[in-house]
Amino acid sequence: MRGTPPWSWFAAAARSARLWLQELGGRTIALLAVAVVVVAAVAVTGYFLSRTDTGRRLPDTGARSHKDVDACLLTGEDGITAGTTAADVWRGMRDASLRTHARVSYVPVTGEQSAANAGPYLDGLLQRSCDVVLAAGSPEVEAAERAAPLHRTVGFVLVGDSGSGSRDTGSARHAGSGESSGNVTFARPGDGLRAEVADAVERQVGARG
Template identity: 45%
Template structure:
């Protein structure tokens, strides 16, 4: 009886006569954001980066996700988080903050098949792009554009 009720609710037609929503089809490309312990909450530096990544995902069908590093704010503590994203097959790893940026720069030379993006200051390299910090709309637009370019969907 319970199964019949659940099936009936799940299959009940929508009131607007429209079609039932379908799952979003993604390309086999993952872009991953690494933040400090504050994550992507409104008002933190990673918030406009995450918004830009979500916009790029809607436009390009690239999967996006984020991971917040916890524990001490040291490169040694954050490097395993970068390595975790590489092991999860992230095609692009975006890092926000000084320590995540340092960790990315330490890992990037050993992971030439991954594209990295550091939001902040400092030099880029063969597989590390740098997005300068700025106002929320500028950072959001820069990330959206760069992610679109790096994932081959420009």
């Protein structure tokens, strides 16, 4: 009505809203409140996503990936204990791995330290598809030297001053350090062993792509 004060309209609207809410009940009001919160959250999330750089990230090219070549070391029961010849061989293998990304591992021969006992351990490395086999220690070198002619696709690096004198591969006892015969490379313990092993492994890995 024309003579009705403006505040009366607000009062009437408030009463109507209160009656409407009372009719809805508490459960319905709670659901409406949840719906309002969800809508608000979606709106805020959409806003921030629209301001975020969604460009595809390039992979980290600095991450190291291994080459599909395995170099495996057969050692005596002391493994790669510091101060042993095998420890120097292992360091050389690690150096080569850093340059070529070849995988490196080692297995110690436990029990009797003989070529006969080392044989099954060597067979295990060959069955694991080791591409390069290194042997450090007299029994291990002897076993590897005997096996080399039977595994021509595998590169052998023999470290030590003893060998079986195999006619097919040459004698580790008389071969000069760094010399090769067939698929076997010989190396002798000494100050330059680490670098020599690293070079030998790197050559073997390079020959396999």
